[in-house]
Amino acid sequence: MSDAIKHECGLAYIRLRRPFSYYQQQYGTVFYGLNKLYLLMEKQHNRGQDGAGLATVKLNTEPGVPFMHRIRSSQPQPIAEIFSKVREEIAEIEKYQPEITKYPGLLKGHVRFLGELLLGHLRYATQGRNNVELCHPFVRHHIVPARNLALAGNFNLVNVQELFKFAEKFPEGAHRNSDLAAMLEVIAHFLNKEDETRQNGLDVKNILKQAFSMFDGGFHVSGLIGTGDSFVIRDAHGIRPSYYYINDDVIVAASERAAIRTAFNVGENEVHELMPGHALIVNPEGEYEITRILEPRERRACSFERIYFSRGNDEKIYKERLQLGYNLAEKVLGDIDNDLKNTIFSFIPNTAEVAFYGMIKGLEDYLNKIKIERILSWGKDYDPEKLTEMVNRRVRIDKIAIKDVKMRTFISEDSGRNEMVQHVYDITYGTVKPGIDTLVVIDDSIVRGTTLRESIIKMLDRLGPKRIIVVSSAPQIRYPDCYGIDMSKMGDFVAFAAAIELLKENDKEHILQEAYGLCKELERTNTLHAQNVVRNIYKPFTTEQISAKIAQIITPKDINAQVDVVYQSIESLHQACPSNLGDWYFTGNYPTPGGNRVVNKAFMNFMEGSNERGY
Structure with a gap:
């Protein structure tokens, strides 16, 4: 993705089902659980690089001995930072008390993070930037063991203030707008209530039913x-992804299927998807149940997971990204008038590469069809040279754009800084026939268009192409997200900017004011969640009109090439990713009422000149 956006988070959960001595004998290390948690987190590092955290719970500790521990980091390499500190603690014991390492039971009492329950988290900051206090897991300590809770997840909630009000907690500082802090307080409320009345152990299912019915958002959450x-x-909509794996030794859950498969070396069919509205609950004895907590609703799994966010080494995601690219081939052929001879195809590194392969496959299928038709039309009127020329025709591909290491600049002036930003990407010289070739480059999606305008288009134009066509494997991003992706400001979307420009050019600015007035009325009547008013702003224009205006917006001054933009259609997206139909950032069709409230609030912020988030 050329425009980096903060998104998602990664979750890793492990419950060891055997004594530590078993893992030492079976796997050669008492730190089997910690090692696997490290792998799960590293294999999901794409989901969060602003911070990380680890919490553990030890079973059957002596009264007065700490049993719940947590460590967090917001350093540049947070996973490495966390596990290096864990390793330092172990190394100190190995150095000064080596005899303890022979006895797993003793070692458990000396290593803080050697617990049977392990919870890891990777964070992308949507609130509070890289404040370590906002890194998951959050922990609530209490003198009563049953009221201790560690919580982490991949989610955003849009009713945070209502939740704090219910729990009668009004935190200050960094936690004031934290959805995890609000979730923690609500769960703790019902946990304490359950502990007061319980007879024989906690009814975790009952706690979850009461607490999670109150949360408006998409979530994948784990608690110890x-x-x-x-x-x-x-x-309940399955917005956020969730997978699990269970055998006699461990119970594992994570945000990505491929991470579990790699860490535990298991087949695809051994890793299962946790169904929407369901929970995996494990009791103190290591027995588990998978049970419905919330009434499942229409499945609206996030399609951005398949387009971009999840790692592409999951075989299903890989095939879907290939299909996304394949589906664009016909559109692109039409846009270049089928002139494959004078067109070069490439991709914007690095995550658009798989969709690029899919697009090339579609183009090759078309070219092969043409070859067969031409050869058949010759009958016997051909010679080896003519036949060789036809058979050897290829789709022209090159690695045109190269993403360099992250550029840093000491320049503070905008003009100097913008000049430096141009060089985030570099190009391969000598690949384009100047003034003749069209250059087609595919990107995962176009959010703001800033990097395209300030860097990529300028760099590509240096090669001298006649045209530059930017192809997006995602549809136009028109609306904010509030379920885990940090896209919450209307002014950030180039599609919205294009619609605004079109309204001005067509003397329809009154539509903006009418939409703003309707939002204010809905706010006054406390019904801001009732409808998505922002849809009215896009209605006067076709997708093609907005695409054409986006092309104008992302075209820098003094560019010689004609710049065009081609987007994936909503129908093609759904065909490629049939199990992940969550498309609200493209269509405005939010799965929960909170989404409508967020988009309307984001629009009001835009109209009022406020740079605040929509939730």
């Missing part, structure tokens, strides 16, 4: 309780 109970739960 001081009793040794634990859970993983997914929202």
Whole structure:
């Protein structure tokens, strides 16, 4: 993706089902669980690089001995930072008390993070930037073991203030707008209530039913309780991804299927998807159940997971990204008038590469069809040279754009800084026939268009192409997200900017004012969630009109090439990713009422000149 956006988070949960001595004998290390958690987190590092955290719970500790521990980091390499500190603690014991390492039971008492329950988290900051205090897991300590809770997840909630009000908690500082802090307080409320009335152990299912019915958002959450109970739960629409794997030794859950497969070397069919509205609940004895907590609703799994966010080594995601590219081939052929001879195809590194392969496959299928038709039309009127020329025709591909290491600049003036930003990408010289070739480059998606305008288009134009066509494997991003992706400001979307420009050019600015007035009325009547008013701004224009205006917006001054933009259609997106139909950032069709409230609030902020988030 050329425009980097903050998104998602990564979750890793492990419940060891055997004594530590078993892992030492079976796998050669008492640190089997910690090693696997490290792998799960590293294999999901794409989901969060602003911070990381680890929490553990030890079972059957002596009264007064700490049993829940946590460590967090917001350093540049947070996973490495966390596990290096864990390793330092182990190394100190190995150096000064080596005899302890022979006895797993003793070692458990000396290594803080050697617990049977392990919870890891990777964070992208949507609130509070890289404040370590906002890194998951959050922990609530209490003198009663059953009221201790560690919580982490991949989610955003849009009703945070209502939740704090319910729990009668009004935190200050960094936690004031934290959705995890609000979630923690609500769950703790019902956990304490359950502990007051319980007879024989906690009814975790009942706690989850009461608490999670109150949360408006998409979520994949895991919690560790001081009793040794634990859970993983997914929202009713299945917005956020959730997978699990269970054998006699471990119970594992994570945000990505491929991470579990790699860390535990298991087949695809051994890793299961946690269904929407369901929870994986594990009791202190290591027995588990998968049970419905929330009434499942229409499945609206996030399509951006398939387009960009999840790692592409999952075989299903890989095939879907190939299909996304393949589906664009016909559109692109039409845009270049089928002139493959004078067109070069490339991609914007690095995550658009798989969609690029899919697009090339579609183009090659077309070219092969033409070859067959031409050869058949010759009958016997051909010679080896003519036939060789036809058979050897290829789709022209080159690696045109090269993404360099992250550029840093000491220049503070905008003009100097913008000049430096141009060089985030570089180009391969000598690949284009100047003034003749069309250059087609595919990107995952176009959010702001800033990097295209300030860097990529300028760099590509240096090669002298007649045209530059930017192809997006995602449809136009028109609306904010509030379920885990940090896209919450209307002014950030180049599609919205294009619609505004078109309204001005066509003397339809009154539509903006009418939409703003309707939003204010909905706000006055406390019904801002009732409808998505921003849809009215796009209605007067076709997708093609908005695409053409986006092309104008991302075209820098003094560019010689004609610049065009081609987008994936909503229908093609759904055909490529049939199990992930969540498309609200493209269509405005939000799965929960909170989404409508967020988009309307974001629009009001735009109209009022406020740079605040929509939630």
